[in-house]
Amino acid sequence: MSEKSKSKPEMAAPTPRPQAKFNPAFDSWLETKLHKIFDSVASEPLPQDLVKLLGQIDEAEERNKK
């Protein structure tokens, strides 16, 4: 190693990029799994208090229009 290179300050190691782990089968499995979790929660009934509140707001706006 030359003197020039020795005198250079040590540079911080660059942040390693994630290894290439492209796996279409896994990505597809993961997406299906996350969709299922999400859809099972999305299919649950909405909070009744909120539905009632939105209905009341809607009715009030209708009355104001008349």
Add this chain to the structure above:
Amino acid sequence: MANEFHQMLLEHLPRLQAYAIMLTRDRSQAEDLLQETSLRALRAQSQFMMGTNFTAWIYKILRNEYISSLRRKKRQPVQIEDMPAEFLSRKGEQENDVLSREVIAAMDKLQHGQREVLILICASGLSYEEAAEALGCSVGTIKSRLWRARARMASLIMGDEETKTGKGRDFAEPPREMASTASL
């Protein structure tokens, strides 16, 4: 419903509720978040331009409300161990339950930004553009975060060595619970 705006809001509520639950992992907090989001959207409806993307707009409101609530209450998301079992699956789906817990436990280990993108795109089905608008960043950032999130999830669920060598769990063949529901 009286107008198009209310109709769009109502149609989005189930998916917003699911997004809120996945963000907070707490049903009570998610209900509060959904209510705050709905009221805020109604107050701001004059700011929404019909014909623009309502999905991105309303998801952005919910996300902003969530961040505000975290700041106000200094709450941390509930960890997987604290989540009620019924969050993940219905009775009689034990295999589903185990796999779901494994997936959500892995999501807990992602960086916050990566987890958000995974929920928005892979779980909720938003487009790159909608997710970018909701999170206030570029489509390139979304793609980059999603790529890193998927790679990290693969590493966490399959294990590093298995990911590199292709050995270990074989995702070319879907897990049994997926195969059994594929025809639904």
